[in-house]
Amino acid sequence: MNFLRNRLVVLGLVLLATLLLYLLLPSIRQGSMEPSLEAQRMGLMGTPPPPIPTINVSIRTGQLPGDPPLFFREALPVDGAGRQILPRLQVVLLHGQAFTSKTWEELGTMALLATNGYQALAMDLPGYGKSPDSEALKTDQNRVDLLSRFMESLGVRSAVLLSPSMSGHYSIPFLMKNNAQLQGFIPIAPVGTRSYTPQQYQNIQVREFYAIGIQVTVA
Numbered sequence: 001m002n003f004l005r006n007r008l009v010v011l012g013l014v015l016l017a018t019l020l021l022y023l024l025l026p027s028i029r030q031g032s033m034e035p036s037l038e039a040q041r042m043g044l045m046g047t048p049p050p051p052i053p054t055i056n057v058s059i060r061t062g063q064l065p066g067d068p069p070l071f072f073r074e075a076l077p078v079d080g081a082g083r084q085i086l087p088r089l090q091v092v093l094l095h096g097q098a099f100t101s102k103t104w105e106e107l108g109t110m111a112l113l114a115t116n117g118y119q120a121l122a123m124d125l126p127g128y129g130k131s132p133d134s135e136a137l138k139t140d141q142n143r144v145d146l147l148s149r150f151m152e153s154l155g156v157r158s159a160v161l162l163s164p165s166m167s168g169h170y171s172i173p174f175l176m177k178n179n180a181q182l183q184g185f186i187p188i189a190p191v192g193t194r195s196y197t198p199q200q201y202q203n204i205q206v207r208e209f210y211a212i213g214i215q216v217t218v219a
Helices: 002-029 037-041 101-106 109-115 140-153 165-181 198-202
Strands: 060-064 070-075 090-093 119-123 159-164 182-188
Touching: 060 140, 070 101, 070 109, 070 140, 090 109, 101 109, 101 119, 109 119, 140 165, 159 165, 165 182
Parallel strands: 090 119, 090 159, 159 182
Antiparallel strands: 060 070, 070 119
8 A cells, every 4th residue: 555655656756747837838838937926825936847857759649439539548557668557646737728739748747647657648638739629528427437438438447537727627626526546646736626615525535646736635
């Protein structure tokens, strides 16, 4: 159990480095050297983002059929010689309103995870990137079913789910209804957290719960 916990802690630290870049990306795209508001709130002013090493990892893309069809990117785990290996864990990366799955590729997050033995899967949520919008996503259950379809179609059995901002519309209902399918959950200030009570969060059975940007009490 301690070995699994240590493995998840390492994963959390690996992701944290790229999350800092994720928060700073809007100001970088605008060509401004002024830190973003979120970065200022987190006390990151004057702290340059960590450099991303050059890693040669292939990113596979595909599209799952359905309503709506879902575009995704995948990085398979490799060893130091670049040979494919069995994943330590599967990591599903969602995105915020201003981003897509390509953001995780551009930041180097997917390659970094792959070279550390993790299978990384990033999806374009409906209406973003290359995934079309759909009228079939009006309810929480519809969005839960969409995430379930995504994971089942790609053979994801026990994933760590990372969910920033807008993607909370999908991840929080999924956490409430299908948390047994998750090995861990990493929320980054997701929306929709106030729709549930503290007792509902305490009933969650996810093994590891990292909260970044919000306060959640889990018994």
